[in-house]
Amino acid sequence: MDFLSNPMAMSSAALAIIVSFLGVQILARKMKKDKRKKKYHPIAGTTFNQLLNFHRLHHYMTDLAGKYRTYRLLSPFRNEIYTADPANVEYILKTNFDNYGKGCYNYVMLKDLLGDGIFTVDGEKWRQQRKISSHEFSTRVLRDFSSEVFRKSAVKLAHIVSEAATSNRIIDIQDLLMKSILDSLFQVAFGIELDSMCGSNEEGRNFSNAFDDSSSMTVFRYVDIFWRIKKFLNIGSEATLKKSTKIVNDFVFKLIHNKIEQMKNSKDESSIKREDILSRFLRVTGDDPTYLRDIILNFIIAGKDTTAATISWFIYMLCKHPAVQEKIVKEVKEATTNKDISNYADFAAAIGEEALEKMNFLHAAITETLRLYPAVPVDTKICFSDDTLPDGYNVKKGDMVAYQPYAMGRMKFIWGDDALEFKPERWLNEDGIFQPESPFKFTAFQAGPRICLGKEFAYRNMKIFSAVLLGCFQFKMSDENKTVNYRTMINLHIDGGLDVRVFHRNGN
Numbered sequence: 001m002d003f004l005s006n007p008m009a010m011s012s013a014a015l016a017i018i019v020s021f022l023g024v025q026i027l028a029r030k031m032k033k034d035k036r037k038k039k040y041h042p043i044a045g046t047t048f049n050q051l052l053n054f055h056r057l058h059h060y061m062t063d064l065a066g067k068y069r070t071y072r073l074l075s076p077f078r079n080e081i082y083t084a085d086p087a088n089v090e091y092i093l094k095t096n097f098d099n100y101g102k103g104c105y106n107y108v109m110l111k112d113l114l115g116d117g118i119f120t121v122d123g124e125k126w127r128q129q130r131k132i133s134s135h136e137f138s139t140r141v142l143r144d145f146s147s148e149v150f151r152k153s154a155v156k157l158a159h160i161v162s163e164a165a166t167s168n169r170i171i172d173i174q175d176l177l178m179k180s181i182l183d184s185l186f187q188v189a190f191g192i193e194l195d196s197m198c199g200s201n202e203e204g205r206n207f208s209n210a211f212d213d214s215s216s217m218t219v220f221r222y223v224d225i226f227w228r229i230k231k232f233l234n235i236g237s238e239a240t241l242k243k244s245t246k247i248v249n250d251f252v253f254k255l256i257h258n259k260i261e262q263m264k265n266s267k268d269e270s271s272i273k274r275e276d277i278l279s280r281f282l283r284v285t286g287d288d289p290t291y292l293r294d295i296i297l298n299f300i301i302a303g304k305d306t307t308a309a310t311i312s313w314f315i316y317m318l319c320k321h322p323a324v325q326e327k328i329v330k331e332v333k334e335a336t337t338n339k340d341i342s343n344y345a346d347f348a349a350a351i352g353e354e355a356l357e358k359m360n361f362l363h364a365a366i367t368e369t370l371r372l373y374p375a376v377p378v379d380t381k382i383c384f385s386d387d388t389l390p391d392g393y394n395v396k397k398g399d400m401v402a403y404q405p406y407a408m409g410r411m412k413f414i415w416g417d418d419a420l421e422f423k424p425e426r427w428l429n430e431d432g433i434f435q436p437e438s439p440f441k442f443t444a445f446q447a448g449p450r451i452c453l454g455k456e457f458a459y460r461n462m463k464i465f466s467a468v469l470l471g472c473f474q475f476k477m478s479d480e481n482k483t484v485n486y487r488t489m490i491n492l493h494i495d496g497g498l499d500v501r502v503f504h505r506n507g508n
């Protein structure tokens, strides 16, 4: 068409140009406005900085949290948002709970070891397991049975510690606690003795080693970008994971089948003690071995390192604060009405529900330890759809959003100027009664609908272990000038263990 010779066409074309020009202008203005409207948290660094600071990762992230409260780290795969702001924490863990979960990212990493257990899944699968497990965890049977198991394990450990005290031998108390807690949880889960602490049972020892290997190889996936290729080729850490998971599974499936057979063959149903978790779940969920394996392995993984590491940090704190150690001993003595400590089993038997209730200072000191050394130092979620956090900043679908118990425990804006000091008293009222804090400030057990299911269980057991050990022994660092550090992994372990000297309290 010849535009120049056709005024109509010319004016239409001019109109079209003007309209499209205006359109582009409006669109550009809208995009600019959208861009202006959406704001994202300040970029504090990249995940490369995390790698450079790997051995002091939580120190690095605490410094950033002090500066920004909530910040982003750029990563080649996704935005990573880290928050220490209690309002944001409440929002992701409770207010908009359905929008933040494990996601495929965590599921794929964890499923080889943890299957479809409570730790790996979201939505309906999670809701179902949470409902059944919360019910079972709150039963009196499980409470009484687990307290009994923990008393027995603490006594067994006390005998080992006693030998070390008598021979003036240095012991790594973290290592002993890891084994003792695994034995206790195994007993609570299956109703049988694993005895990894003394190593008397070879199958049990193999399981225990394979279990530790498979959990550390699973954790390693989070920092190893080549893990999928290694899994495909079955080499390195992935070959170890495959081998150790098989040992774990074979052992657990054998126990499940034995229990099912035992229940089927028993003529007198009432003669079977149904105290352990496996027996109880067999009754309520049916006998699908894979489902039972998932429930039980998730329970052991959830409880073992968290509890053992917390008691270890607690003993470390008490070595550094001997006055607090003595105050706890005084409270334990009073609560057990000065029970003779020469017989450990008798002494442990005096640490019942009523005595534990009276130990407010011990409860406060353990909580203060968890504030400064939370067993899960950083906890990550995946954002399922675009959102705005309470601080006004946006997050995008697929972003990783993490709250940081370790950094939060050290924030002056949350705990005041003495945030870095170990002060159990901050948890007590004028009458010496324990006062809980908002779970969105004290986040060691997570909060909201997915709050740790074993919180009460863990406190009871940590208090039993601590009361038995501190009631009978005095703890000192083998090198009193030494300060320990954490090892960077999913749970906050003491790097290299905790070497202590122990002394009998009854003068033996």
Ligand code: HEM
Residues within 6 Å of the ligand: 118, 119, 130, 298, 299, 302, 303, 304, 306, 307, 310, 374, 375, 376, 379, 380, 443, 444, 445, 446, 449, 450, 451, 452, 453, 454, 455, 457, 458
């Ligand atoms: C000091 C001890 C403990 C601490 C600090 C602790 C902390 C936590 C944390 C931070 C979570 C959330 C993890 C996530 O994002 O998925 C969690 C979940 C959980 N914990 Fe604990 N835990 C402790 C002991 C225990 C024990 C002894 C048990 C079992 C007996 C247990 C059972 C669970 C379970 C089943 C979940 C999953 C809850 C869910 O997803 O609905 N925990 N715990």
